[in-house]
Structure formats: structure tokens, C-alpha cells
Amino acid sequence: MVSLFESQWLGGTVQLKNRIVMPPMTRTRTSDGDVPNALIATYYGQRATAGLIVAEVADVAPSSKGYAKTPGLYTDAQIQGWRLVTDEVHRKGGTIFSQIWHVGRMAHPSLMPNGEAPWGVTEQPAENSDVFAHDAEGKLGYMRAGKPRRLETEEVSALVDTFAQAFANARLAGFDGVELHAANGYLLEQFMNSALNTRTDRYGGRSVEDRTRLLMEVVDAAVRELGPGRVGVRLSPFGYFNSMPEDPLAEETLLYVSKQLGRRGVAYIHLLYELMPTGNMETAEFEKHHIDHAVLAKVRAAFPGTIIWCGGFTSREQAEDALGTGLVDMIAFGRPYIGNPDLAERLRHGWPLAVADRSSYYTRRGEVGFTDFPVYSGDSAVQGAA
Template structure:
């Protein structure tokens, strides 16, 4: 039984979703060489407009945020116009769509923007090479100065305004999965000794400043945030992170955001220092709208919602394989199984 997935859900007085199934952000690397969304991308998103809310693939806020080839941006007029085609196509089908705002931090690479360095909280390199471009090894990042941090906050705010200009219904700030904002929230990547590091209050200072700047610019009702309390991707674990997220979530509880979204590939993963899963830890500390994700089926996600583990269910790879995912679940039609070969084209 999955009936609860098909009930409308009011995020707030501004936005009501037609159901509780969200399309999770799925990086596809299909923008053109100027990082402009294409007509093919518009058709791809429009085919999935039956979801309660589409969260776009991660979209970089400025050139030095790029860490993967052909990921779309949201900082040039051409990119804004390209996204307008996408949002118009989704809205024409009765859907809603948020832009996920992204800066990859130390996971960026100078190759993409012709720069001399990448920015991060501290000069701590992530090991490995760039996906899809294995000839590029990651570099030691430059710790962001106070002036650079202030500019990043301003650029996040501007990207949110650009998203609204492009027709998005709101934005999700990508504060998860080992990227820039998440890097400030974990001890392994944030080794600063100034007001942006060393204590939970300091480590949360930049992420909260980004949240507040965007909420002030476009409204808290159109602002959401994705977080990864458990370090699991491009990040080493540190038990002290628990104290950071205890503080961070208490601060988020005081803000009336559209939702908070867990960043995790598999929500059955148990983190010792969180004393459970990322979603269970977050739910115990955040009472407002929470989005669960991570290898759930419609059935297991419906059960989790019924048990109040979270309020909305985000579905990832099955949406790649099944553009009509919502209708298939609703009518009991079997799902097409996801395969990595599907990443080669937008269907």
C-alpha cells in the first residue's frame, strides 16, 4: 500500500505539492559546452513532471564551482534562458521544480575554469581523480579568505535570484555529499582556527550565512537545504561532527525553510557517532518537513512516511529508468530496472 505517497502536501502557504514523491537531483553532465541547459534536458525534466517536486541536477553558482564536465550553471544570461525552457516545460505539464545550487569546493578542478586554484575551508586535498576525466587528479585547495567567503555568500544569493528569474519554484542549497558547504561542517575538511572553524558554532557560520542570504533574497518558503550529517562521500568520518550537526540542526529548526533533505546514497547505513541512520538522527532533531532518500522503494518509503521517519520521499535512479515512475507506482505497473548504460542518454 502506497496511498500516502499520492496525497497532496503543503510545504507552506506558498507551495503545495501534488504528491509526496520527489525526483532527487541526478547529475547527468548533459549541458552544452557553455554549461547551458539544452532542449533535450527540457524534454527530460518535463517527462517527469508528475512528481510532486523535481529537484534539478546540481547546478553551479559560478565558474570555479565546477568539478565535473558539462554540468549546468546558473550564472550567465544564456544559462538562465536555458533553464527557463526547462521550467516552462515542467510547468506546462503541471509540475514544480527547484534548482539545486552547487559549489563543489575542493572537488572542483582548475581545468574547467582556467583558474590557478580551487577554494575550500582548508588546504586539505581530496584523494582521487575527476569522474569521467580520470586524467585529472584533484589539487590541494586554497583556504578561502574572509573576503572570498563573503563573495561566495553573495554569489549563492545571486544564483538563487537567477533561479527565480529562470522560472524555478524555489531552490535547494546543496549542503551535502562532501561539497563546499558540507566541507565547512566536517572536521576532516575544515581545519580552520578562525571564526569559520574549530567549534560547532564557527563551522556552521558559513552554511547558515548562505541559508539566510538566500532566504532573505527569495523567501524562506522557497529555500530548502540538503545535508549530510554522516560523512560518507569525499569525506573522512570524525565523531566530533555530531556536535556540529547537533548545533546546525537546532539553528535550522528556528528557520522556516521549505524542507531539509538528507544527502545519502543508502539510508540503511548506520553511523556510529550518529547512533543510527542519517535520517533517524536528523528527524530526532528537526521537526519540520524532512525529505528522505537513499535506496528506498515506493513501498519502503511509504512505510517510512507512515512511521513519521520523514515527510517526503525522493527517488533517484528509478526516475532515470522510468520517466513515468509516479504513474507506474500508482497503477502497480512493474518498474524498468535501472542500468548504468542509461546514463549515456536522456530518456
């Protein structure tokens, strides 16, 4: 049996102490200017016993913002804020990657520079999906994503430079690597989806090479900045989150991307198979979209690096059963990491898991529901993680 507590190498470059991943989870706790702060550093430091932490996703530019109070990675203050986080995780012996995104059409004019329209692969809006933004009176709340404008070809090319600067900033902030968010209906996946991407330039159309061109150019920029062993990519094939249309070419695209990432020496693919098909972050019900094992086997054959599987894992037994298939190498535990800062130790010893109140996930009440969860010690809980 493969143990969760065996070490794992990423790209022959980064050695992880176990096969447990804390995946990126938006928590909306930043300070003014979308700056990570000491509270956020404490939160990640408490969870540094994970083999790999992938930090909550960071915006590459002001045009990338789809949700209020999410962190950025494009100003000096944001870089210094993230340095607080990475220093604390490293002090606790952990490894942390930055997840980086552009939300594309999943935005609202109230969050965009000068109130402009969100950026889209086309002008097709995310008709049934909400973002966390300001209403006409300036009050924060959930509202429907705005109608996007179609990016011109030169603007798409320029985005590669924007991502490249974010990768340089991640290195300055002390991250051990980066993960590109090419999942969940955000910009990179918007380009890859054959039903949504009806462009006729070099970034679109029926050709899988053209639809994935932006992702590959961004991956190449990340590899140039950080080295291939410090780059991962998150994918959510067959998902519908953020009003993504069903893609008849999803499997073809997934396998093409897997092969291309392998050729570039990318450290890992992070596969997400549990998505929210409608609604917003606080209210949507979760619905599972499983990746068939036969498809996973094809990904394994196409991609020689590490494969992380995320979605619905809540126990060591589930995780080790998945590892035992030989199709994946690491398991990501999402929501269990919110209420269990010492999740790795709880899984190791079979200690019970706490269940966090969902109403605290995105609260703006500081440490409440964020850093105030106790660690478990023997038969008693101890307030505050060591």
C-alpha cells in the same frame, strides 16, 4: 498508513501533489557554455508527475565547477536555458527547485578559471576521489581532484554574495525554490566537517557555530531572496563520499543545523543516506550509511519543517513503510527516475520498473539513455512520455 500520494505542503507556501521526490542527478547533457537546452527541458517535463523535482545541481560561478558538462546558473544564457526547463515542467503541472552548489576542493585546475587551484576550506586535498575534467591533452576523463588552496576569510564572505546572485538567477529562471547542496563532501559540507575544517578564523575550528557559519549565511541569503518556504537544504551526515574524513561531531552538527534551519523557517531538509565512499560517478560501488531512527527522531524534534529521505528506495512499499515511521514526510527515488519517466504512475499502479543501463547515466550521446525511456501503459510500454 501514510500514502505516497497524499499532498504535502512545503513551508505553508508550496503545495505538492504527492510525496514523491525526483532528487538531483548529474546527467552531463548541457550545451556549450554549460547551458541547459531543449533536450534537458524534455527530460524534466517527462518526469513532472513527481510531487517535487530537484533539478541537477548548478554551479554558482566558474570557480564552482568540478565536473565537465554540468550546468551553471550565473550567465544570462544559462538562466534562459533553465527557463526552458521550468516552463516545460510547469506546463506539465509539476514543481521544480534548483539545487545549487560550490564544489570547493572537488575540482581540477583544467576546469578552474585560468587553471587556478580548486578552492578549499584548507589545503587538504580529496586524496582518493576523482572529478570529470580535461587531461594534459584536453581529453575529457576522470582524474584525481587537484590540491586546493585555502580560501581567505574575505573570500569566504564574498561567496555569500555569489550564492545570493545565484538565488536571484534561480528566481528569474522560473524555479519554484532552491535547494542548497550541503552534502556529499562539497564546499558547504567541507566547512561543516570538524575533522577537515581546521581553520582558526570565524568560519572554522571546533565551534559548531563557526563551522556552520557559511551555510547559515548562505541560507539567510536564500531566504531573503525567495522566502523561507522556498528554500531546502540537503545534508549527508555520517557519509564519506569525496574523501570526507570521519567526523566525531557529526551528530552534534546535524542537530545544531536542524535547529537553526527550523528557526529560519526553511521548508525542508533533504537527508541522504546512501553514498559512494570512493571512486568516481561511473565506477564506484554504492555503500549504504543508514541514519539511525533514533537520530532521525532527534532531527524531527529539532526541525519543524518537511523531511525528505533519499537513498535506495525502489518500491511503494518501502517508501510507505518509511513514511509510516512518522520520522519523514517525503521519499526521494534517485536511479529509478532515470529509466522510468512515469515513475509516480508506476508506483501508484504497481507496474514494473525499468532498470536503466548505468553506462548511459553520463553519456554525451544526446537523447540515448536520457529521454528515450518509454512510459508504461497497462500491459504495454509506450515510447516517449506524454
